Amino acid sequence: MTxxxxxxxxxxxxxxAAGSTPDELWDSLLxxxxxxxxxxxxxxxxxxxxxxxxxxxxxxxxxxxxxxxRTDRSVQLAVCAALDAVTDAGGLHxxxxxxxxxxxTGYGGVISQENGIGQPDVLYAPRLMNNAGxxxxxxxxxxxxxxxxxxxxxxxxxxxxxxALQMIRSGxxxxxxxxxxxxxxxxxxxxxxxxxxxxxxxxxxxxSASRPFDAERQGFVLAEGAAFLVLERLDLARARGAxxxxxxxxxxxxxxxxxxxxxxxxxxxxxxxxxQALADAGTTADAVTHVNAHGTGTELNDLAEARAISxxxxxxxxxxxxxxxxxxxxxxxxxxLEAVVTALSVRxxxxxxxAHLTRLDPRCELDVVVGEPRKIPDGPVxxxxxxxxxxxxxxxxxxxxx
Amino acid sequence: xxxxxxxxxxxxRPLCARVMSVPAETVVPHARLVADLGADSLDITELEVASExxxxxxxxxxxxxxxxxxxxxxxxxxxxxxxxPGLHSPVGR
Numbered sequence: 014m015t016x017x018x019x020x021x022x023x024x025x026x027x028x029x030a031a032g033s034t035p036d037e038l039w040d041s042l043l044x045x046x047x048x049x050x051x052x053x054x055x056x057x058x059x060x061x062x063x064x065x066x067x068x069x070x071x072x073x074x075x076x077x078x079x080x081x082x083r084t085d086r087s088v089q090l091a092v093c094a095a096l097d098a099v100t101d102a103g104g105l106h107x108x109x110x111x112x113x114x115x116x117x118t119g120y121g122g123v124i125s126q127e128n129g130i131g132q133p134d135v136l137y138a139p140r141l142m143n144n145a146g147x148x149x150x151x152x153x154x155x156x157x158x159x160x161x162x163x164x165x166x167x168x169x170x171x172x173x174x175x176x177a178l179q180m181i182r183s184g185x186x187x188x189x190x191x192x193x194x195x196x197x198x199x200x201x202x203x204x205x206x207x208x209x210x211x212x213x214x215x216x217x218x219x220x221s222a223s224r225p226f227d228a229e230r231q232g233f234v235l236a237e238g239a240a241f242l243v244l245e246r247l248d249l250a251r252a253r254g255a256x257x258x259x260x261x262x263x264x265x266x267x268x269x270x271x272x273x274x275x276x277x278x279x280x281x282x283x284x285x286x287x288x289q290a291l292a293d294a295g296t297t298a299d300a301v302t303h304v305n306a307h308g309t310g311t312e313l314n315d316l317a318e319a320r321a322i323s324x325x326x327x328x329x330x331x332x333x334x335x336x337x338x339x340x341x342x343x344x345x346x347x348x349x350l351e352a353v354v355t356a357l358s359v360r361x362x363x364x365x366x367x368a369h370l371t372r373l374d375p376r377c378e379l380d381v382v383v384g385e386p387r388k389i390p391d392g393p394v395x396x397x398x399x400x401x402x403x404x405x406x407x408x409x410x411x412x413x414x415x
Numbered sequence: 416x417x418x419x420x421x422x423x424x425x426x427x428r429p430l431c432a433r434v435m436s437v438p439a440e441t442v443v444p445h446a447r448l449v450a451d452l453g454a455d456s457l458d459i460t461e462l463e464v465a466s467e468x469x470x471x472x473x474x475x476x477x478x479x480x481x482x483x484x485x486x487x488x489x490x491x492x493x494x495x496x497x498x499x500p501g502l503h504s505p506v507g508r
Contacts, residue, residue, distance in 0.1 A: 079436035083457070135461040 024102025029238025085122030117169030171348030236341030263294025269403030280321030308335025
């Protein structure tokens with residue numbers, strides 16, 4: 014073993030259509046209660062309804078009215094989820110200079126960006142910049158240690174969690190508030206993903222439109238939201254008697270260097286990323302009890318990811334779940350949301366089912382959890398993110414052994 | 416001048432309320448921008464830009480050393496619209 018410090022997950026916060034608290038999110042997943050709705054467009058191509066929007070969201074109590082005016086919706090969601098995570102952790106108990114923030118976002122303030130094109134106001138730049146969320150969280154939590162934003166499309170949230178782990182290991186922070194956020198439900202963004210053929214644009218039953226690993230899948234469904242975790246040096250968390258959901262033990266990142274938007278079809282980059290994360294965690298594939306898949310519901314992702322998983326773990330050997338069937342795909346949010354789900358899986362000893370999976374694509378040699386939640390033993394659980402751009406990121410969480 | 420002042424005030428009041436995110440009823444002539452309405456540098460910049468569009472005058476580059484209250488802003492706008500000489504500082508930004 015190395016002398017680097019172990020890291021605990023001590024706080025969780027989420028804001029998305031599938032839940033405005035971790036408990037609500039978990040309940041949605043256990044019951045396969047879909048938060049997914051489809052974008053609908055009128056004849057002119059204008060969005061009539063955005064997909065998987067978080068309805069009734071209000072940042073009051075977290076941001077003052079002036080602060081709401083100065084922030085994109087994406088950042089408002091982020092601040093709420095981050096502050097919730099810190100409250101859940103029982104507060105931050107290290108000096109300001111030992112606190113850090115890492116945010117991940119794919120699209121930054123894209124709503125503000127589109128609204129201001131050709132007519133920017135004074136607040137245009139600080140509203141749309143990708144690092145706006147990181148600023149607001151540092152300001153709200155008096156974080157004067159490192160803060161940064163990573164932007165690796167759909168892997169942003171996982172990279173944020175992994176980079177936070179590295180900060181604590183390297184000794185530059187003791188507590189990191191890390192997560193991802195995106196609010197990309199604009200007409201232009203939706204049309205772009207629809208025209209590219211990556212997003213489902215029509216389906217008879219919109220609630221079950223997101224169907225990872227299902228033979229009838231048609232693509233992903235956009236979602237919005239934010240998810241944050243409080244990561245803390247395990248010894249400090251123990252010393253203050255904090256509840257520890259899980260330990261964060263491994264981080265892997267690789268690049269496909271293959272195609273702008275498609276994963277390498279044999280999943281080589283994805284497999285290497287999982288292997289790296291497991292090695293970093295000091296464990297092996299045969300010890301892994303559960304895989305929280307990237308599972309977007311695009312044919313290209315599902316096949317490549319399934320190949321990578323079955324090559325590494327053996328065909329149908331490890332229970333796999335794909336939360337995006339319930340949550341939709343929140344881009345930079347996704348990896349952080351799934352890290353939250355993975356932490357809950359470790360704590361509860363349960364792999365939630367993958368909703369809407371009626372007929373597994375026979376090309377995916379996976380043991381996908383369907384129907385009922387499945388009990389999993391203590392042990393390492395891996396969460397995957399594989400992004401446009403070929404950016405792969407995986408994190409490993411484990412049971413907090415005493 | 417009085418009628419002019421009234422027009423400016425009618426438009427300036429909701430503008431200040433919006434920019435500073437405060438209730439319109441708190442925007443009274445003697446309300447101080449910073450001390451009472453909580454304005455910071457971003458608010459002041461936003462107010463300057465909006466004033467250019469709304470009143471057709473440039474507050475940027477003018478001497479605002481005597482400007483403290485909303486009423487002072489209204490007075491400055493009225494004077495600028497009347498083309499009062501000596502109000503424009505030689506240094507723009």
